Amino acid sequence: MGFWLELAASGLITGGIYAVVAIGLNLQYGLMRIMNISHGEFLMLGAYLTWLAHTTFGVNPFALMPAVAAALFLLGLVVYRFCFYRIARTAPSVEVIEARSLLVGFGLMFLVQNVVYLAWGADLRGYSYLAEPVEIAGARFMANRLAVFAFAVAASLLLLALLRWTMIGKAVRAMMQSPTGAQLVGIDTGVLHPLVFGGGLALAGVAGGLLSMVYEISPSMGEPYTITALIVITLGGLGSVGGSLIGGFILGLVEAFGMHFTSPSLKMVLSYGVLVAVLLARPRGLFSR
Amino acid sequence: MPEALLAARAVTVRFGGLVAVDGVDLEARHGELVGLIGPNGAGKTTLFHALSGVLAPDAGRLLVAGEDLTGSAPHVFAAHGVARTFQMPRVFRDMSAEDNVRFALQFAGRTRRHAHDAFDDARTILGFLGLGAASAVAAGALTPARQRLLEIGMALGARPRVLLLDEIAAGLTPAELETCAQLIRRVRDELGVAVIWIEHAVRVLMSHVERVAVLHQGRKIADGDPRAVAKDAAVIEAYLGEEGVGSEGGRERRVA
Helix, strand or coil, X not given: CHHHXXXXXXXXXXXXXXXXXXXXXXXXXXXXXXXXXXXXXHHHHHHHHHHHHHHHHCCCHHHHHHHHHHHHXXXXXXXXXXXXXXXXXXXXXXXXXXXXXXXXXXXXXXXXXXXXXXXXXXXXXXXXXXXXXXXXXXXXXXXXXXXXXXXXXXXXXXXXXXXXXXHHHHHHHHHHHCHHHHHHCCCCHHHHHHHHHHHHHHHHHHHHHHHHHHCCXXXXXXXXXXXHHHHHXXXXXXXXXXXXXHHHHHHHHHHHHHHHXXXXXXXXXXXXXXXXXXXXXXXXXXXXX | CCCCCEEEEEEEEEECCEEEEEEEEEEECCCCEEEEECCCCCCHHHHHHHHCCCCCCCEXXXXXXXXXXXXXXXXXXXXXXEEECCCCCCCCCCCEHHHHHXXXXXXXXXXXXXXXXXXXXXXXXXXXXXXHHHCCCEHHHCCHHHHHHHHHHHHHHCCCCEEEXXXXXXXXXXXXHHHHHHHHHHHHHHHCCEEEEECCCHHHHHHHCCEEXXXXXXXXXXXXXXXXXXXXXXXXXXXXXXXXXXXXXXXXXXXX
């Protein structure tokens, strides 16, 4: 019994992180059709920021999360202004925005990754935080993983609440459903786009910070998360933030159980298997209407 | 003569080599109900795109209450009181009808106060449009005709001074068409909103508007009293081969 609980929990914990990364990417893609393939690199930056601040100043990593989110948000505003603003302004159609932002994202990916290689080298980095076992219902968990899971779920739910009940959240949802309609009821894309792009990177940064508490980090850690996030978005539906949350958990669980019954080396096969199955059965995502 | 609320001056819109709207002047004054007609492909909807900021014109100027908004984004036009509907409704499909209207009230409508009560409450607006019973229904689940009505509600929620209606009566029966026309008059009469109305049901449109402008191949070929326009040789020429002006009812037949 305890074993199955541990297995499910490990799936849900990874899933919680997947959800945070995927929600960030989904906001960018769902709202602006910016296919930000460098999303994972900003997750990596968040991980390095957390690691650096924790090991240098000894600050509690959870207490650092708001600062990491704020830093990545500001970076997002800058990246949007210099990399994606012109694309969004000059593209004749949304398909062109997707294609061009994909290329720009590739460039950003190499740039950010190599800057971090230059600054801190290719070595794995890490620190130990709350690495003590806790026993619940006969199952043993690492305390840091439980804390990370709780934080990831809380952050996702907070974001869902913001989207549901704040003016800016309503504007974001309206714009996802009907970009032109949203503008005609007076919503300003010029303000909303950079804010949401920054918000997406802030979420990536938080996900990275959370990962740094449980895994070792390296400059190349981001890429797989970009791919995972793409799978989760497809699973949950483009533009559906709640779908990304549930999709993240589903993928985490499938990976945990799948790797247990097959082999850990088949992790990506399992993820892609889920993606292919969803594309065949429900091409618009599990939770699309 | 009062200043025009919305004025297009020599507006031109090109798509590559095609000139969709060619140097068109059009005005709507306070409380005026203006019809805009023309054969398919005449550039009516493209002109609306320009008048609402959805497309920036390649030449010419757009003035809203005397202020030059040429090249501004749609939300700026909305904030200055220009609201519109689309042939294919752009409602927020996953939200309830009431939320759709409330949205317009909260965003574009927030910046202006209007004398009429109907502008202050989503339910009142829906009631005014005859959608009161559908207020909790998701907008995407409404029939296309009702989605167009809902879009008028969203437009009214933005507290407009000028309302641009693009074929809101498409697909309606003759009886529904008349009701729809009455509704448009009520918007103008009771709320004091200037309306520019595009419709293919030319006869119904002509019997309700005070002024009608005719577009043909991107150019404005007539603008004036509907009875005079219906007798205009250029207008009849433009409509020949498609439908004679005012011929749908079969009663007023005028061939040059």
